[in-house]
Amino acid sequence: MTVLVVAGCTAIDDPAAPQASDAKPSASPSAGVPGGEAADTGTLPGVPTAGQARAELAELKVAPHGSMSGYSRDKFSHWAEQGENCNTRETVLERDGTDVTRDDECRAVSGRWVSVYDGKTFTDASDLDIDHMVPLANGWRSGANTWTQEERKAFANDLTYPQLLAVSAASNRSKGDQGPDEWKPPSQAYWCTYARAWVSVKSDYELSVTEAENRGPGTNRRSPRGCR
Template sequence: MTARRPALIATTLLVAALSACSPNSVESGDAKPSTTASSSDAAPSSPAPGAPAGGNDLSLADAIALIPDGTEDRTGYERDSFHHWIDEDKDSCSTRNEVLLDEAVTKPEQGARCALTGGEWLSYYDEETVTAAGKLDIDHMVPLAEAWDSGASNWNAGRREQYANDLGSTRSLVAVTAKTNRSKSDKDPAQWLPPASSAKCTYASDWTATKLRWKLTADTAEKAALIELATACPDTVVKYDVAP
């Protein structure tokens, strides 16, 4: 399994100069409504247009420019269209618990059927230390509904399951406090940013890398918000690999 970073700590996949980051908060809006479900073929796994294959190391501004423009469409979305928290490697630990184990600052004890007790985590969205796994949510960096709006509606069920359980990138899934995850809901960066000022450059990079990894589009307001963040985070670097 690909090694993941503990929350808040960048790895070789992400170099973010957080001290340079002080973007203004963006006003959040209401979550978009849901309707009924549909599916089709998966997207191919070639690199984003204009980007080299086999891993891409870019400034935040240059990475944002590679996200394809698009118009979001929530038609047909249902959360159940993304089968998540599977046990892909059959070790009794679901995707949720795999993230909790990987991101723990102090490792929890692992009991039967991957029951976790003890441990300590740092939620980078709000810089809060959490000592009970049950108080953490695993956030899809680009929420499932936002992914649907941005291209996942055209994927088949297998591709959406792969997206919902993506342990192949350190930025796709992150353990954060339940209150921040639920405040975020299905909002994009034009509608919601993490409350901790230290988190904003990392969040912009994580969001951008996830969009590029899965070749998802961004609408006009989303791109404008990301560009504003890039201006405030000039030293932030994005490294990503296109999902297989």
């Protein structure tokens, strides 16, 4: 089977697939770096190398999406308190922004944020959503339905693995609960980092992937294996 790999964001056994960029804007949007160089993962923690992500993907269980029966966002309690009057949302906003100023209730009242999904710059925190790399509903369908409430709370508020990032509200809502076989960031420069982060979260939480997420290109070149 023809396989697309995370490493270098290039295709194996697919000469028709175009080369990819593998860079991520951090403080400002930037052009991709050709030739498969490692991406700058910026503030997003725990992003594996391409080789690590490829190895993790090979170990993931492949299964159809489970039922949405019983699902509710309320079963993934967020945003959790993180100390000093801050919750998870405010913590991520401070981490992902520059020159962030907070009020006495830890709300970001000024700063600058670049949404890595679409390269747009913001100075008003209300224009940003905190995206779950693996959406809560996707997590539910791929194994989180069997977790305890505390386990789901940890997943929804994870600051250790590459699960949370501040992005434009428009891009987050466009993504919804879709996987990378259905949606990728508008900024192609972020595709490889996105794929590696997605695989990492699925691996860290022992969640399954669908055949579409895992398979080679065929008619679908938007799987975590490849970043064209």
